[in-house]
Amino acid sequence: MKKIAIIAHDGKKPEMVAFLMKNKEKLKDIDLVATGTTGGYVQNTGLKVEKLLSGPLGGDAQIAAMAAEKKLVMVFFFRDPAGKHPHEPDVQMLMRICDVHNIPLATNPATAQLLIDSNWQELS
Numbered sequence: 001m002k003k004i005a006i007i008a009h010d011g012k013k014p015e016m017v018a019f020l021m022k023n024k025e026k027l028k029d030i031d032l033v034a035t036g037t038t039g040g041y042v043q044n045t046g047l048k049v050e051k052l053l054s055g056p057l058g059g060d061a062q063i064a065a066m067a068a069e070k071k072l073v074m075v076f077f078f079r080d081p082a083g084k085h086p087h088e089p090d091v092q093m094l095m096r097i098c099d100v101h102n103i104p105l106a107t108n109p110a111t112a113q114l115l116i117d118s119n120w121q122e123l124s
């Protein structure tokens with residue numbers, strides 16, 4: 001089964017947790033993968049998740065590789081537009097790879113909600 005990737009910048013982790021709690025029932029039987037610190041927050045909601053490296057250490061790049069290999073059905077990337085990120089090139093690369101491979105990419109909770117409420121299973 002393809003996976004959903006979850007990533008949140010620090011300033012958006014509270015919104016990410018709120019989103020997961022709201023959608024826990026829909027997400028509980030889906031394979032989830034997350035960058036390292038985000039993954040810890042996901043685990044704290046009770047959802048199972050595969051944790052990769054932390055974003056600044058290459059986690060975004062690992063998620064991008066999975067997108068390029070068509071292992072992901074969608075990506076939830078709750079970006080903080082007000083934050084400065086040392087790994088900004090990786091952030092841009094991940095979004096570019098999603099566009100290259102036509103992977104649905106939500107960069108805020110409102111879009112993520114529309115995706116999770118859609119008939120996304122038809123895509124996987």
Ligand SMILES: O=C(CO)COP(=O)(O)O
Pocket residue numbers: 007008009010034035036037038039053054055056059060085091
């Ligand atoms: O930096 C990130 C996304 O660019 C997220 O990484 P963490 O989940 O390790 O905080």
